[in-house]
Ligand code: NAD
C-alpha cells in the first residue's frame with residue numbers, strides 16, 4: 001500500500017488526548033484492512049477521557065479511542081471470502097474468544113475474554129486505517145450511508161434491549177431518558193411494533209428530538225416531582241400502564257419509577273449503567289410478576305439494526321448533530337463533553353476526503 005498517513009486519536013490519560021501517526025496495520029488471514037470513515041463519540045469515550053476509567057476498566061497505557069464506526073474495505077486477509085475491497089461496512093467493535101460456552105451458545109457478548117474497541121487495554125478505531133475480523137464487519141446496503149453505518153453500534157444496543165424486553169406489535173412502552181441510547185431504543189421499539197411509546201427526560205431539547213423521532217408522548221421530569229407524581233403522569237399520558245419499561249438513564253429514581261409503573265406481568269429492562277448498588281421496591285415487583293432484565297451491549301443484532309435503516313423504517317441519522325474531521329478530534333470531544341450546542345451524536349470523519 002502506498003498510503004502512509006494513519007493519523008490516529010490516542011487517549012494518554014485524563015484529559016490528555018493526542019493525535020499522532022501510527023503504522024498502518026496489516027490484516028491477519030481472517031481480517032480486513034479498513035479505510036475508516038465515520039466514528040461517533042459515545043458517553044463511554046467521554047468517561048475514559050474525563051475519569052480515565054469505567055469501573056474496573058482503567059486507561060493505564062495510551063489507548064486509541066473510538067468504537068462506533070464504519071469504513072471501506074481496502075485489503076482482505078487470505079481467508080476472507082465474505083467481503084471484497086470497496087465494500088462499505090459497519091464495524092461491530094467487540095469480538096469474543098469464539099471457544100468459551102458463551103461464545104459457543106451465541107451469547108458472545110458475555111464472553112469473559114471479549115476484546116472490545118476502546119475498552120482498556122484494547123485499542124479502538126478512530127484512525128485513518130484499522131484492521132478488524134471480517135465476520136464482525138457488516139456490509140452496508142447501497143442506500144445506507146457510512147454515517148448510518150457508524151450509528152449501527154448504538155442502534156444495536158436499542159435493538160438488543162427491545163429483543164430482551166420482547167417488544168412486539170401492540171406493546172405500550174415507557175423509555176426513561178432521551179439521550180442517544182434512549183433515542184435509539186425508542187427507534188427500535190417503534191420499528192418492532194410498539195403502538196404507544198412515552199419517553200421521559202429532564203431536558204426539553206432531548207424530548208423535542210424524541211418527538212421528531214416518533215415518540216407518541218413525552219414527559220419532562222421536573223426537580224420537584226415525586227416518584228408518585230411521575231408514576232401518575234405516565235399512566236395519565238398513556239391512558240394505561242406500560243407493559244414494558246426500558247431505563248436508559250441509570251438513575252435510581254428512573255429505575256424505581258419503572259418498577260412501580262410497569263403493568264403486572266410486564267418487563268423492566270435496564271440499559272443505563274448507574275450506581276453499583278440501588279434501593280429498589282423489589283417486593284412490589286415480585287408480587288406482580290414484573291420481570292427485571294439487564295442489557296449488555298448486543299449480540300447478533302447488527303443485521304436487524306441495518307435492516308431497520310435499509311427498509312426505511314427508522315431515521316437514525318437524525319441523531320447526528322455535529323460533524324468534525326479527525327484533525328479536530330479535540331474540538332469534537334470538547335463539544336460532546338461540555339454539551340455546548342446541545343449535541344446528541346457527534347460524528348468524527350477519518351477519511352481525509354470527507355467534506356461537510
Ligand atoms: P446520556 O447521559 O446522554 O443520556 C441519559 C439521559 O437521561 C440524558 O438525556 C439525561 O438528561 C436523562 N436523565 C437523567 N436523569 C434523568 C431522570 N431522573 N429522569 C429522566 N431522564 C433523566 O447517555 P446515553 O449515551 O444515552 O446512555 C444512557 C445510559 O446507557 C448510560 O448510563 C450509559 O452508560 C448506558 N449504556 C449502557 C449500555 C449497555 O450495554 N447496557 C450501552 C451503552 C450505554
Ligand code: ZN
Pocket residue numbers: 096097098099100101102103104108111112113114
Ligand atoms: Zn468467549
